[in-house]
Amino acid sequence: ETGVTQTPRHLVMGMTNKKSLKCEQHLGHNAMYWYKQSAKKPLELMFVYSLEERVENNSVPSRFSPECPNSSHLFLHLHTLQPEDSALYLCASSQDLQGGDGYTFGSGTRLTVV
Amino acid sequence: GENVEQHPSTLSVQEGDSAVIKCTYSDSASNYFPWYKQELGKGPQLIIDIRSNVGEKKDQRIAVTLNKTAKHFSLHITETQPEDSAVYFCLTTGGGNKLTFGTGTQLKVEL
Numbered sequence: 402e403t404g405v406t407q408t409p410r411h412l413v414m415g416m417t418n419k420k421s422l423k424c425e426q427h428l429g430h431n432a433m434y435w436y437k438q439s440a441k442k443p444l445e446l447m448f449v450y451s452l453e454e455r456v457e458n459n460s461v462p463s464r465f466s467p468e469c470p471n472s473s474h475l476f477l478h479l480h481t482l483q484p485e486d487s488a489l490y491l492c493a494s495s496q497d498l499q500g501g502d503g504y505t506f507g508s509g510t511r512l513t514v515v
Numbered sequence: 516g517e518n519v520e521q522h523p524s525t526l527s528v529q530e531g532d533s534a535v536i537k538c539t540y541s542d543s544a545s546n547y548f549p550w551y552k553q554e555l556g557k558g559p560q561l562i563i564d565i566r567s568n569v570g571e572k573k574d575q576r577i578a579v580t581l582n583k584t585a586k587h588f589s590l591h592i593t594e595t596q597p598e599d600s601a602v603y604f605c606l607t608t609g610g611g612n613k614l615t616f617g618t619g620t621q622l623k624v625e626l
Contacts, residue, residue: 446614499547504614506551
């Protein structure tokens with residue numbers, strides 16, 4: 402374990418379902434991130450939170466809805482997804498937004514939309 | 516925005532040989548350059564990093580070199596072993612919180 406825990410590890414959902422991904426860190430980091438990793442594509446930054454405030458949203462469709470209730474937890478709520486949303490979703494954290502001490506990643510949630 | 520080019524996209528070496536992966540960036544404000552290793556079924560893990568005031572850093576079989584003038588930095592793995600097989604990503608942190616990952620290099624170490 403890296404210190405960033407993601408659940409579930411695998412998720413299969415239909416296009417009409419609603420599900421949530423969870424990320425938890427107890428490293429004392431103040432910034433948390435959601436990334437999407439698709440086959441043969443660079444890691445795509447989706448959302449950035451700093452001290453529970455969203456600071457960046459990289460034109461992500463509204464069917465993805467993040468939530469950061471406190472500095473240790475980050476959620477990604479999913480609804481009416483498309484098959485092309487199937488990917489590995491990675492959560493990461495860093496001490497601050499500058500990330501000068503590196504980023505710690507979770508193991509990801511492998512999402513399949515059917 | 517920052518452009519990061521990572522080469523090669525795939526690299527196959529014989530066990531015991533060296534491997535070199537290079538990233539070229541465009542944002543001169545970038546000042547922190549980490550490398551991540553991602554094994555199958557896992558998230559990326561930091562393996563080595565370097566800051567802009569240093570030209571080279573080494574940690575056992577792994578080293579990173581930085582050329583700020585030419586805007587490129589490289590990962591060097593010596594005496595490669597099968598467990599080095601993974602995808603490697605570079606990352607740049609430009610001005611503010613601009614994080615840009617390289618496209619990744621699939622390294623395969625063959626016996």
